[in-house]
Amino acid sequence: MPALPSHRRPAPFDRFWFGAPYYPEHWNAAEREADPPLMAAAGVNAVRMAEFAWDLLEPVEGRYEFGFFDEAIERLGRHGISTFLCTPTAAPPRWLTAEHPETLRMNADGVPLQHGSRQQCCHQSELFREYSRRIVRAMAEHFAGHPHVVGWQTDNEFLCHFAECHCPNCQQAFREFLRERHRTVERLNRAWGNAFWAQTYRRFDDVLTPRPHKPTWTNPAQHLDYFRFLSWGVTRFQHDQVEILRRVNPKWTIFHNGLFGHIDYRGAFARDLDVLGYDNYPFFDPDPERRPRSQAFGLDRARGWSGNFIVPEQQSGPGGQGSYFHDQPEPGEVRRMAWTSIARGADSLLLFRWRTCRFGAEIYWCGILDHDNVPRRRYEEVKRLGGELKRVGGELLGTSVHVEMAVAQCDQEVFDAHSILNLGLAGPGQVAERIHGAAFEAGYAVGCIHPADDLRGVKCYVIPHWALFHPDWVEPLRAYAAAGGVLVVGARTATHDWNNNHIAEPSPGVLRELCGVAVAEYGRQNRPDRRTLELELDGQRVATEGWYETLEPAAGTDVLARWTSRHLAGQPAIVCRSEGAGKVLYVGAYFGEALIARLLPLWARLSGLQPLWPGVPSGVSVVRRDKPGAQYWFFINGTDGERRIEKVPAGTELLTGAHAGADWILPPHEVAIVKT
Amino acid sequence: MPALPSHRRPAPFDRFWFGAPYYPEHWNAAEREADPPLMAAAGVNAVRMAEFAWDLLEPVEGRYEFGFFDEAIERLGRHGISTFLCTPTAAPPRWLTAEHPETLRMNADGVPLQHGSRQQCCHQSELFREYSRRIVRAMAEHFAGHPHVVGWQTDNEFLCHFAECHCPNCQQAFREFLRERHRTVERLNRAWGNAFWAQTYRRFDDVLTPRPHKPTWTNPAQHLDYFRFLSWGVTRFQHDQVEILRRVNPKWTIFHNGLFGHIDYRGAFARDLDVLGYDNYPFFDPDPERRPRSQAFGLDRARGWSGNFIVPEQQSGPGGQGSYFHDQPEPGEVRRMAWTSIARGADSLLLFRWRTCRFGAEIYWCGILDHDNVPRRRYEEVKRLGGELKRVGGELLGTSVHVEMAVAQCDQEVFDAHSILNLGLAGPGQVAERIHGAAFEAGYAVGCIHPADDLRGVKCYVIPHWALFHPDWVEPLRAYAAAGGVLVVGARTATHDWNNNHIAEPSPGVLRELCGVAVAEYGRQNRPDRRTLELELDGQRVATEGWYETLEPAAGTDVLARWTSRHLAGQPAIVCRSEGAGKVLYVGAYFGEALIARLLPLWARLSGLQPLWPGVPSGVSVVRRDKPGAQYWFFINGTDGERRIEKVPAGTELLTGAHAGADWILPPHEVAIVKT
Amino acid sequence: MPALPSHRRPAPFDRFWFGAPYYPEHWNAAEREADPPLMAAAGVNAVRMAEFAWDLLEPVEGRYEFGFFDEAIERLGRHGISTFLCTPTAAPPRWLTAEHPETLRMNADGVPLQHGSRQQCCHQSELFREYSRRIVRAMAEHFAGHPHVVGWQTDNEFLCHFAECHCPNCQQAFREFLRERHRTVERLNRAWGNAFWAQTYRRFDDVLTPRPHKPTWTNPAQHLDYFRFLSWGVTRFQHDQVEILRRVNPKWTIFHNGLFGHIDYRGAFARDLDVLGYDNYPFFDPDPERRPRSQAFGLDRARGWSGNFIVPEQQSGPGGQGSYFHDQPEPGEVRRMAWTSIARGADSLLLFRWRTCRFGAEIYWCGILDHDNVPRRRYEEVKRLGGELKRVGGELLGTSVHVEMAVAQCDQEVFDAHSILNLGLAGPGQVAERIHGAAFEAGYAVGCIHPADDLRGVKCYVIPHWALFHPDWVEPLRAYAAAGGVLVVGARTATHDWNNNHIAEPSPGVLRELCGVAVAEYGRQNRPDRRTLELELDGQRVATEGWYETLEPAAGTDVLARWTSRHLAGQPAIVCRSEGAGKVLYVGAYFGEALIARLLPLWARLSGLQPLWPGVPSGVSVVRRDKPGAQYWFFINGTDGERRIEKVPAGTELLTGAHAGADWILPPHEVAIVKT
Structure with missing residues (x-):
């Protein structure tokens, strides 16, 4: 097994x-x-x-x-x-x-x-x-x-x-899947919100796979279940x-x-x-x-x-x-x-x-x-x-790959839920790639981890914009922060329940207590050039894009940044709450490139995050694989030029067998693996 | 009733x-x-x-x-x-x-x-x-x-x-509609021009709803009747x-x-x-x-x-x-x-x-x-x-909204006819929006009126490019002009008969006499940058786009503008004819933004059109609703800044109950309603 | 007949x-x-x-x-x-x-x-x-x-x-065509490479017309046969x-x-x-x-x-x-x-x-x-x-049109084969149009000729990028060169066999001997701006696009140009081999505008190609139609301005009946035909 x-x-x-x-x-x-x-x-x-x-x-x-x-x-x-x-x-x-x-x-x-x-x-x-x-x-x-x-x-x-299939076999199998998931058609009707647009089903046998534009928008709960069914079926x-x-x-x-x-x-x-x-x-x-x-x-x-x-x-x-x-x-x-x-x-x-x-x-x-x-x-x-x-x-x-900073990833339901009702916003995967990329360029030991997975050793953990959010993930995240981790939650997170319906409480719903905040107002920025919204962080302004939220911090939650533009001026935009030895940040904006560039140093400062191996030149990435008693440092020259690393860890370079530790020259596209 | x-x-x-x-x-x-x-x-x-x-x-x-x-x-x-x-x-x-x-x-x-x-x-x-x-x-x-x-x-x-439906019910209903409209299949064959591409029908039961690209271009008369059928059916x-x-x-x-x-x-x-x-x-x-x-x-x-x-x-x-x-x-x-x-x-x-x-x-x-x-x-x-x-x-x-300048609108058949054979040209609705927008910005009491509707009180009335045109509309328009109105007819108007077929006479067909003009040559401007066509109006040149026509004015019709470019040079582009107390203009060009900007002052001058309430700052719109014995002046600040109106009509401002008449400050997005 | x-x-x-x-x-x-x-x-x-x-x-x-x-x-x-x-x-x-x-x-x-x-x-x-x-x-x-x-x-x-049809009649007819073409289903299986993706057919009656995205990429040999079937059927x-x-x-x-x-x-x-x-x-x-x-x-x-x-x-x-x-x-x-x-x-x-x-x-x-x-x-x-x-x-x-330079054209199978697997590259027809256009602007007597057609009198003949290439065409081309012609073969030519499968030998396959070259490496240039590849020809560098090849010249083949960029630096890019009285060039790059502009003078120099009637001003094209005893020189002003030709051939200008020979004025869009 x-x-x-x-x-x-x-x-x-x-x-x-x-x-x-x-x-x-x-x-x-x-x-x-x-x-x-x-x-x-x-x-x-x-x-x-x-x-x-x-x-x-x-x-x-x-x-x-x-x-x-x-x-x-x-x-x-x-x-x-x-x-x-x-x-x-x-x-x-x-x-x-x-x-x-x-x-x-x-x-x-x-x-x-x-x-x-x-x-x-x-x-x-x-x-x-x-x-x-x-x-x-x-x-x-x-x-x-x-x-x-x-x-x-x-x-x-x-x-x-x-990926999709709408054949008669699938109609039957979809109903089988739904029976297994919802037990009764009454529960399915409630789970899907079938009171909307008179979609109530009398029996499972009346349910169909959702087909876009036949003639118009489909039910997002039905559609998410259909995507779950695809996974179940395969x-x-x-x-x-x-x-x-x-x-x-x-x-x-x-x-x-x-x-x-x-x-x-x-x-x-x-x-x-x-x-x-x-x-x-x-x-x-x-x-x-x-x-x-x-x-x-x-x-x-x-x-x-x-x-x-x-x-x-x-x-x-x-x-x-x-x-x-x-x-x-x-x-x-x-x-x-x-x-x-x-x-x-x-x-x-x-x-x-x-x-x-x-x-x-x-x-x-x-x-x-x-x-x-x-x-x-x-x-x-x-x-x-x-x-x-x-x-x-x-x-x-x-060996396992050593990770010190991670972005939430690897939840198909979260991604599928977004795709159904994406509102023209970059998906959580795309945004994660932006954050990952910035951390990668900065030399952090960055990775992707699911919120329900093991976060030990991770100093900073970012959940981009996971509208769909499972309540079971809250306690592990609380424990992660309590143990000293820095948890960052992005706007729109936890706004949908597990059926892909909208929550009835202020967002971030099940994360409200942990984040110490409630969202008061939110909005899509379709033309950020026309009505630019800036926030001020550490005395500097940064323009945001995509989405904004104004925040109501709970008692004991600090305001790290405030909006400075238009009717939002003065409203909290980013807040921070201490949870045990760690911190929980809530960011009331979408993670655009500019905002990420400003936030990354803040996260590093709060969490003590450092480049995995400092002093490495641009274009060279460093990764470490560990097992008890051994660490393997990979230095990879991702460029077509030669790169000099001032100092590598002291140990044996496995590809050449040479003793490493001092300067190391990496020819174009070359790799070195130092075992320590 | x-x-x-x-x-x-x-x-x-x-x-x-x-x-x-x-x-x-x-x-x-x-x-x-x-x-x-x-x-x-x-x-x-x-x-x-x-x-x-x-x-x-x-x-x-x-x-x-x-x-x-x-x-x-x-x-x-x-x-x-x-x-x-x-x-x-x-x-x-x-x-x-x-x-x-x-x-x-x-x-x-x-x-x-x-x-x-x-x-x-x-x-x-x-x-x-x-x-x-x-x-x-x-x-x-x-x-x-x-x-x-x-x-x-x-x-x-x-x-x-x-909007469309091509189900078997619709095939039957379409034939029912066509029977009602055309009576005999011979008349339908003639109305649709079925001699083209051997489309002749033996009987109504052979007719189908038109489906694009099955395999190629459809009959524009059939297609217009299909759109009429959609309206009839609903x-x-x-x-x-x-x-x-x-x-x-x-x-x-x-x-x-x-x-x-x-x-x-x-x-x-x-x-x-x-x-x-x-x-x-x-x-x-x-x-x-x-x-x-x-x-x-x-x-x-x-x-x-x-x-x-x-x-x-x-x-x-x-x-x-x-x-x-x-x-x-x-x-x-x-x-x-x-x-x-x-x-x-x-x-x-x-x-x-x-x-x-x-x-x-x-x-x-x-x-x-x-x-x-x-x-x-x-x-x-x-x-x-x-x-x-x-x-x-x-x-x-x-009360009714007071209108002094109107653009022709609100004819579904005209719009549908254009959509079937649009030749890549902006539709009459889009063009009307351009003209309406320019008049709106200029502060005129602008509206949209169908040519068969009541035009009393309207000083200037513009028909953009209504290729489909009903002969019954000519006499009311003549009467409108005769009573002192300024009627403006745009290029391509009245080039199609009510079946959406092309007329057999020089255009503007049924409007030829009223406009005092015949179109000699027309052309699409697909690359106006390459072969720019300018006309000269009041001593100034203006570049046109989309469509040009050269005009042959009838006796008694004045030339207001001539083409100055390429082989059109010297040909009449805009003409004007007096009809009773009013005037009829025919504009042999498509209404692009630049041309509208030049024409609007001309129309105002000819028709005596004035802003509804002069002196209103940019971004504030004025509308009046009237009933016998009372006028309601709406001043609406459409901007996010404060606007000062030097003077409003003397009366009661209904929202505040204040006495109005002198300066009035409108905060962002604010409204004032003065009753006089 | x-x-x-x-x-x-x-x-x-x-x-x-x-x-x-x-x-x-x-x-x-x-x-x-x-x-x-x-x-x-x-x-x-x-x-x-x-x-x-x-x-x-x-x-x-x-x-x-x-x-x-x-x-x-x-x-x-x-x-x-x-x-x-x-x-x-x-x-x-x-x-x-x-x-x-x-x-x-x-x-x-x-x-x-x-x-x-x-x-x-x-x-x-x-x-x-x-x-x-x-x-x-x-x-x-x-x-x-x-x-x-x-x-x-x-x-x-x-x-x-x-063009396509997938009706039941076509399914039958396609099988009839395939039976005629391949005789046995075993041969069809081999010809189509049906070992790939388990596509083996038991009998012709199981074959279907290929339909894109049902669900993914189709077999290129099957698809080419389907296109051949369309031609056969019509x-x-x-x-x-x-x-x-x-x-x-x-x-x-x-x-x-x-x-x-x-x-x-x-x-x-x-x-x-x-x-x-x-x-x-x-x-x-x-x-x-x-x-x-x-x-x-x-x-x-x-x-x-x-x-x-x-x-x-x-x-x-x-x-x-x-x-x-x-x-x-x-x-x-x-x-x-x-x-x-x-x-x-x-x-x-x-x-x-x-x-x-x-x-x-x-x-x-x-x-x-x-x-x-x-x-x-x-x-x-x-x-x-x-x-x-x-x-x-x-x-x-x-009379026939006189041609001195020709580009390979007019092979539907070659074009269809490209369209099925075009790799985002311009098709041979598009590339031919670029080459033809450059020769047209230069005043050459340019035409389009199929490689199996009569090439007598043609000084320079260019085969752009004909991946599909029939072995029967090699000998006529050899004979053409041997008789003094300059044959130019572009990259990717002869890389597919007549079934549209890839050849098993180094390219240019059946043309390898005639061209005296083997391709060692090739690559697509998707972002030529990022990793520009230049070659040096006659001491000048020219940037290429689309496709590159490095060449291994056989003994006796000369290198005309070498790559100068990145890892290709120093590798042969264009080679030339003498065949009898003529020459065969192989160009290891895609014919982009810039490269064509540089190659055309080279081809002219090697082949003795001259403008059909030198001294003709820009915008005027010259064509000659010949029959025994008479030549008809067409001078066509393709512009909207007047053009002066310093000297036309001595003879009668047929449209005016005038005696020609000295200067000749062509008004806009005008034509002169001089018979000599």
Whole structure:
């Protein structure tokens, strides 16, 4: 049974897996023969296979053919390479949908999806679930005792590209989900506020999945439950498979590769797995200079769900499809991105993909090798990385990333609730990225943590604008502050109850007492240029954007900043209350870039937050992974220029084996790991 | 029987109703108990109720439950508050559409709408019409003798959000409408020009509603008839209800709350009602400085349809849904917007809504009270307004708004005809708003009047670019000019016949004689920066945009301006002809901002137009409502700064009771009403 | 049997047809009576008729009525005007689709198109094909011996507005096409790379037309085959008609009016016709100054498909529909555009349309005459043109346009392949237009030629970025270079095989040997501003955009330019290899404006390319049409200012009859044709 998900949880691997997704079904016999030694030379010890090979594994209904993969696994095994298999259910074979078109998903207009890309089948179709269980059972039983098969990936990138489904199967399943959640239709009517617009249901069977603009705005409580249902449904679908795999071979490591929307990667979905997988493609950020920062956020968020992870797909070349194609990574970037993933929580890593495929929709998702199979600089870089990981990888297992400042993240319900009624405001994820980015640039040991997770050691914890807020989170946050932490709560937090309805009390609702404040007035700033609202903090004015609140501090709550503009002038804007050894700040404004820049020093002052390793030049990030008795300091040069670090911690630099401690030169995109 | 619609018609109220839409079904017993006294304290004398309560009134088909509203009406009545009920047909209960999905509307792709928002049923479904009549009859009969029920609103915001429907019911109804309109299919073929693209129909049963891009451009005559059908259909649906209500209790006042597209609020729809309702939300204009101007236009246009109106929903807080949320009104703005509505034609006014709902799609349509039910500044403002209306409201009944300059407006067929073939040009409504806005800023007593309406007293009347033009309007316009008016006709006017086909004569067609001109050449200006076209007026050049025409003046017609650019150089651009005591101008260009700025002084000079009350500072608007023996001068400060008016009319200022006549200071957003 | 298509092929006309599409069914008897003499006065000798008149020709199924057109043809014939008839199948009558809705096309969502615009029927419906054959047979037989009927246009603008169809007929036909193309499903599986995403088909009957986003990216090989199928299907539909017409009267000239996407106008489609028709509307380019250049490209591309052409629709006034309306042509522009069409390959020309229609979706597609039927300046211009063509037109027949520099164009498969996987890069057509435009401005005799067409006389030939590349084209290109030509191959060329899969060798694949180069690395430049890549050519640096490649020259290949930026510094960017008497250049970058400006002089230097007639001022273009014994030099002033040409060729200027040779003044939009 895997440990409970937490951002601190290490992955349950006994070795650092390094390699690539591999699709032998795309290659001819000569290529398949030549690949394993070339992999082994690059330090590869694992591949992922059979991800989209259902057509090969079960070419005709009920006839299973495993010989091709038996051979491939065996051939790789001979070169010391283990295999993670995939349940191939993301790409159902044509015979399945040809015979059973009722298994196809349906968009909001009722148009069925079709064979010709992938992920066309509905997870709520009982029939498709049955086919899924059959192929998984057959594969599991066949590969049960295979010494080179070490684990499984479930399906592929659940809810990527297309999350919703409105097919008849989903109508039934949605009602099943609602019955389970609300028990009686009367409770559902109350929970959803169906008195509004005469939406009262007589019975669960009358409920439909919500479809936007049919003809107008949908019920936000219904819509949030629908998004919860998506998570519930995909979790149930995955559980079918996990149950079979665990029964057949309890030693297998099972993960899924994500992370996409509408799935609760902290809840039942993650608890069913040994470890989460995070497909990391930093080049979706088109700005090369911003990529180190955005990659760091992506990784910290990934870790925030349930701890260290495997990267089943790490960008190893440009990716592209249809109308986009990433930049080609410059020399050093692929390796730097991989090390960045490891520094921030990857306990195993596969570079997507071994070789670029010559056909299909992903011709331009480039792998380690190009279409022409000539090993070039990307291969050489991977080879260097493979060599390094042979020496260093295992040692990192069992460590956690050290975090001193965190931003609240990793709650799908909170994000979904915002998306339904976003009022044109940046979402809590976007705002968290702004705050994370500012802390990242400042050199703090920043991370993403869910409010219900373990906050020990965190000096400053920021909850951006979580309208949806669960009452159970209040006491842990109080305890966090009481123990000396600085808790920062942003405007609009806790304004919605868990059904996504508005609370009946002044905001911040359940956090009112802890924050020592009540919101008196709030407003959207649609044209902040026309009616600018400034607040004064530490004698300096800062313009705000998006949202303002005027605050009524309770007795004992201090006012840190006041509004200075228009009719708000003189009203409290930011307040602070002591809770035990710590402090609770409430910020009655939206976190825009300018405001964050002004608040970050304040938070640091109040919490004693310091850069993780002071004196590091701009462009170099520092991360630390700890385990009892050892600390691993990663210094990563995210720039294309050389950087000099005046002094690094005294210890051994693991990649070079050199003794570190004094000045250290980092060439472009270079990494150093000092063990202390 | 109500008086015929005209912009001058006062509403048939015997008292000024003031209050709010109220949804007791959203609140618990304690809240429902506490509301009436709080309302009464704010001067409320009316609420609107049961707008979306069909599920409560008829929870099971045929079982009516009126007790809840009996109680609510009674409780309010005890505090002197009357009730306007609503026919609740905008939100059909789930049992209706679950049993009868064939009543659902269908979009242009044939996708049925669904339960989960509102307005999902088709007005042309005979079955839905029958259900509508049943619930209305049941309610009408139950509340027939109730002393506190003073009137009704039909449905809610017809054709808001989604106007079209292409369901099978609509196919049938469209043919019924066409039969009624064209009598024979041969006449329909001719009227629609079906010789083009072989569109000839054999029989009415072959005609379909036009759906864009299926696969390409639709027939503009067919499309205009389809839009006319939408108006016809909704009018018929409403008539079902009005007929029942009038039969049960002829004393009830009946209105509808609009105003949305594709409905002819001058024709049968309005004649069925006692008075139109106009839901006024000025904050849809995101620019706070432009809002006084855009609100004024909205109100003048509303009044232009059929005279003074009730505002069943006046913005009392920010409104929002999905991805937008208005600004929070600043102190004084809610009251100022309400007084502006009254100054420009509201004879009763309800502030939307009593309290902000905590669930449903309109959580962020804020009411007088916030979610937490704490009376704050918006309540205080409303209370002040309520007190003022108790003193002043009744006196304003029976007055009309005084207009000296008007722009043609309020013809749905003209607007729909333009929308089908707009050629990328601003619509007649948009252009009218430009002209209205310029006149508003200049302080003229500006309004919106339909060409077939009463133009007495109007000094200058502008028809922007009404391609569709009815021949019956020519004689009244001639008479208007003959009596001394200045008539201005814009380019492209009268180029389409009433079927939306192009005329066979030189334009302006039926207006050619009256304007004394024929258009020789016209052209679209797609890149006015590349080939700028200027005309010279009074010795000064002005650049035009959008559209040009070269004119051939008839004998006796003067040339006021000539083109000076490119191949047009020397050609007449603006001409003027005398008709009796007045003048008719034809402007061979599109009314862009720059051209309007140059034309307005010319029009004023020719017509003797003066600001309604000269010497008023910028940002203050003046409106006058008149009745025999009394004039009410409204001075409204639309700015957030103090404004000094050098001199106001001598009389009593009604809000303060002070004697007016000399200087008057208007604080930000303040209003003064001088009776003379 | 018509000659094989080639850019050099003259049209098979024995006289220069000049006139207009004419729709007598839109006009009353008096108008129909008055039209022929007015046409004759303008020099008209041909009209096109019956294009959308199926409803008139077969008002009831099986009842044919030809009298109306008999009369019209006869009336025109009496004034010396011949008629091209149209098969009226682009606008099926209502009785057809009312009785047989299964003939309607279907969009990607499965929504059927409908009666009410045009082109609503599916070309793959066997039933619709049968109806099409019946009406064509009936018309052909009726008009078989008519002396004034000289030829036919098939249908109208195939695949305009809406190209795809996904109806059940198309599913069947697509499978038929695939069976014909791939023979066995195993071969199809290999050709499409169906091993990717488990897309393997068991049988042809399981294949579907590809629909985007159902739910995600489609297979690029399947998609290309689908686009090929569109061409195949429309060609088959047209062939049904051509076969009938040729059998009935082999002397008729048959053309189609295009040119729209997804049709191979070089292949079977064109070979079935005597000549292609190209509908030329230069005013779709909104920039008046760029129009001469963009019109020239459109015409050269049109000629590139299969030689000289007829223009069945030449813009004679502004065109518009729905939300757009072209500029009004200024005096001289209509005639200049017509002469430009003739200079660049039109062997006959009809001005769209005789008179502007007053009803239907194209009210604003203006013709020679306005809605009011008053002959104005556009008529006068056409009349002048008609007079000139009477003298000059016939003489131009049999000539070809002289080309010295050409850009590869006119391969629908290449363009479709790019569109499916465009990676956000400008398509080969767009890039060709850039190169063509630069050569046009430089005064070169530029044209568009397919690589498999006749390249004799061409000094420099550029293949922009043709990822899809057929191996059969290599040898002709080698021979072209060997004979002294300069061949320029752009980046990405020949990277896809004919199935649209990626090649397995280094690029440029089949061109590698001819170019003497292999591409080592490539990359997309998404933010060229952030990481600018420059190359150095002739000692000067030029910034590139879009795409870069580093090149490995083979022995004997020279490096002309090297990269100077970032990690590419020093790598070859442009190489050159001698092949016989000529040269082959490979350019490892995308052709952006800046790079083209730098390359054009290099290409000219290497190939000896000179302006066709040196010393011509900016804004004047020169074209030459040749036949044995005569050369016709067209000088066209594309500007609105007067232009002086220092010296023209010695000969007769045909429009004035003057002796030319010395200075020549071209007034705005004026044309001179010197015969030498």
